[in-house]
Amino acid sequence: DAGITQSPRHKVTETGTPVTLRCHQTENHRYMYWYRQDPGHGLRLIHYSYGVKDTDKGEVSDGYSVSRSKTEDFLLTLESATSSQTSVYFCAISEVGYYYEQYFGPGTRLTVT
Amino acid sequence: SQQGEEDPQALSIQEGENATMNCSYKTSINNLQWYRQNSGRGLVHLILIRSNEREKHSGRLRVTLDTSKKSSSLLITASRAADTASYFCATDVRETSGSRLTFGEGTQLTVNP
Numbered sequence: 001d002a003g004i005t006q007s008p009r010h011k012v013t014e015t016g017t018p019v020t021l022r023c024h025q026t027e028n029h030r031y032m033y034w035y036r037q038d039p040g041h042g043l044r045l046i047h048y049s050y051g052v053k054d055t056d057k058g059e060v061s062d063g064y065s066v067s068r069s070k071t072e073d074f075l076l077t078l079e080s081a082t083s084s085q086t087s088v089y090f091c092a093i094s095e096v097g098y099y100y101e102q103y104f105g106p107g108t109r110l111t112v113t
Numbered sequence: 114s115q116q117g118e119e120d121p122q123a124l125s126i127q128e129g130e131n132a133t134m135n136c137s138y139k140t141s142i143n144n145l146q147w148y149r150q151n152s153g154r155g156l157v158h159l160i161l162i163r164s165n166e167r168e169k170h171s172g173r174l175r176v177t178l179d180t181s182k183k184s185s186s187l188l189i190t191a192s193r194a195a196d197t198a199s200y201f202c203a204t205d206v207r208e209t210s211g212s213r214l215t216f217g218e219g220t221q222l223t224v225n226p
Contacts, residue, residue: 004155040218041218042201042216042217042218042219043156043201043216044216045213045214045215048213058213059213059215090155090156092155092156098205098213098214099143099144099205099214100144101146101158101161102156102158102203102214103158104155104156104157105155106154106155107153107154107155
């Protein structure tokens with residue numbers, strides 16, 4: 001998985017609790033992305049980062065926030081988890097830009113009860 | 114709405130046969146990419162074809178791009194059981210809200226031994 005780790009790999013949480021997912025890369029790539037994957041929707045971009053402290057919204061950003069204080073780490077936070085945020089979350093990185101090859105982490109399966 | 118849509122949604126073939134998957138998209142692109150996802154894993158980049166290219170090969174993979182028809186195909190020759198996976202096409206989208214790589218919902222390929 002191209003030097004990308006995600007933690008935790010599985011999480012079950014209750015509605016209303018905050019949740020933070022972590023993506024860590026060892027490739028020193030500039031761009032990092034958070035996607036969610038749901039049946040019937042494919043992969044959808046939540047947020048992305050184009051450098052340290054530089055982030056922007058994706059297609060489905062409501063209810064999510066991100067932070068990137070170091071090149072290697074990109075955090076995704078659900079401030080108050082809802083059942084609709086039950087999904088598999090993937091982190092990805094790319095060296096050049098969003099429309100070049102992206103390398104994906106192994107995913108985090110999040111269940112909100 | 115999805116920029117890239119794969120067809121068929123599911124494909125089942127015998128080992129040794131060829132598998133063809135198609136992708137259609139709606140707006141002009143810089144390039145088109147194909148990814149593979151094994152069950153429970155992250156996506157793996159297979160091949161990128163630029164908008165000024167018509168065909169590209171990588172091992173047993175052959176990708177074609179027809180920008181006039183806004184379509185691409187992925188051909189896997191001499192398929193193996195290990196090729197069983199979901200295959201996604203991805204294209205870049207530029208919208209007023211920003212730019213991103215957008216994925217279709219994928220074709221589920223099953224190669225029977």
